[in-house]
Amino acid sequence: MFKAIATAAFASALLLGASTANAMIINGNFEDTATLDPTGLVNGNKLSNLATTGSSWDVFTxxxxxxxxxxxxxxxxxxxxxxxxxxxxxxHYIELDSHPRPNSNSSMEQEVALDAGKYELSFWFSPRNDDASSNGIEYSISDDLVSGFITGPSVSPLTSVGAWTLVKALFVVETAGNYTLAFAATGKQNTLGGFIDTVNITAVPIPAAGLLLPAGVALLGFASRRRKRA
Incomplete structure (x- = not known):
């Protein structure tokens, strides 16, 4: 269950109007195990089995x-x-401070076709542990369209272990083409890094009043989802 906390992101959404449905990111919530079902590099598990049998996690190229x-x-x-x-x-969700050590910090990317226009990149982040120097995640879209960094806990925004924080960034594409969306772990290489889930890029309509926010401005919202155990 989610408990939403009002933030500048909500106010900005009202000003900008509703974004169009996401049609740009492939497998942004990492749930597609049918189109490609690789075998893990560490535990030898098939991606499709992680949620039900065998090891609950694995590393994939x-x-x-x-x-x-x-x-x-x-x-x-x-x-x-x-x-x-x-x-x-x-x-499913992603950690990029991946096994095995010693060079565990990893990055992943996806080519995204974008027309000229205004967009919003969004994803959800959660720190794995109480060490903010271990949980850093950088995000970017090529040609310097947008870039940023988030970590936690107890770093602005006030991320916390066991909770998901919504990260948003506005950007403008001047020339239609293929652009590279990338995420990278940047903290200690100890296999204990921040988590990523539910990645989206959505088109942002320009309101009739012509209000625009600068490209790359991060808008952050918060929600909590903690596991309930018997």
């Missing part, structure tokens, strides 16, 4: 829509992996 750009690979975890948190949506 590629999952549908996403490819390892650097490091050990894309670590997919499930609601079976930790007691502290469930996926923001569905069963």
């Amino acid at each position: 590629q999952i549908n829509g996403w490819t390892t750009a650097s490091g050990a690979g894309i670590e997919v975890q499930t609601n079976r992996t930790l007691r502290s948190v469930d996926a923001h949506s569905g069963q």
Whole structure:
């Protein structure tokens, strides 16, 4: 269950109007295990089995829509992996401080076709542990369209273990083309990094009043989803 807290992101959404449905990101919530079902590099598990049998997590060179750009690979975890948190949506979420050590920090990317216009990048973030220096995630879209960084806990915005924080960033595309969306772990290389889920890019209509926010302005909202145990 989510408990929403009003933020500037909500106010900005009212000013900008409703965004169009996401049609740009492939497998943004990491739930597609049918189109591509690779075998994990660490535990030898099929991606489609992680949520139900065997090891609850594994590391992959590629999952549908996403490819390892650097490091050990894309670590997919499930609601079976930790007691502290469930996926923001569905069963799967991503950690990029991936096994094995010592060079565990990884990055992943996806090519996105964008027409000229104004867009919003959004994703949900949760720190894995209480060490903010361990949980850093950088995000970017090529040609310097947008870039940013988030970590936690107890760093502005006040992220916390076991809760998902919504991260938003506005950007403008002047020339239609293919652009690279990338996420990278930047904290300690200790296999304990921040989590990512529910990635979207949506077109943002320009309101009749002509109000525009600068490209790349991060708008942050918060929600909580903690696992309830018997």
